[in-house]
Amino acid sequence: MKNALLTFSFLFFSAVVLAQTEFPKTAMEISPLLIGEKIPNLSLKSADNVDVNLSDFFANKKTILVFYRGGWCPYCNLHLVALGESEKELLELGYQIIAVSPDSPMKLKMTDEKNKLNYSLLSDSNGALSRAVGIAFQAPTTYKSIVNEGSDGGNTASFLPVPSVFIVDVTGVIQFEHITPDYKHRISNDLLIAAAKSLK
Known part of the structure; x- marks a missing residue:
């Protein structure tokens, strides 16, 4: 009985930690x-609330993956708009843009419409990716209240992704990455296009 109690206590403590x-x-x-x-192949939600696999996106062409x-x-909105301005040149170089956030599909759609984006926005509301x-x-x-409101309650862990840009084949x-813990600073279009050209 004592051993069982100790085991339970250890498991409970481990779960809390x-x-x-x-x-x-x-x-x-x-x-x-x-x-x-390698970026793991996980299923995310599109702005239309449809399950999509990352590997299906990646298989189309090289990808600029933005978090x-x-x-x-x-x-983030300024960065998304800036990416839209460089999209034509990136497309000509053979790339596509995918942007991922903890936002719910409904919030993604609002961001898409507000910023008039042409590329795909995907929801990682549980933070798995x-x-x-x-x-x-x-x-x-x-x-926390802002994050949970943005995810319509889907972001139960109340996490944030560090703003990041990956170029993947x-x-x-991953062939290139730019990760910025200071959320006020993002990669410039010039640097991103230069990196994309160097990997073409």
Whole structure:
């Protein structure tokens, strides 16, 4: 009986510790995938609330994979618009753009319509992809209500992705990455296009 109680206590303590350490506490503590590693094939929701597999997207052409905090973030919206301005040149280079956030499909649609975007927005509301890529961290307390509102309650873990841009090949292997823990700073179009050209 004593052994069973000790085992239960250990399992309970382990579960509590795991829950507390599910995400790094700050943007500076993340451990992202590296160049040469592969983005896992996970299923996400489109802005039309349809399940889509990343590998199906990647198989079409080389991809500019962007992670942003949400449509509520003004810096993210500026970046999404800037990406739209470079999309024509990136398309001519043989790339496509996919942007991922914790936002719900409904919120993605609102962001898409507001910014008049032509590329795909995908929902990672449970953080599975952001966590697997190693860029998710625990949302600061002051952000939790904003994050949960943006995800319509889907973002139950109250996480944020560190704004990131990956260039991946048709198999999902990372060829370039730009990760910015300071959310106010994003990769410039000039640098992104230069990187895309160098990998063409």
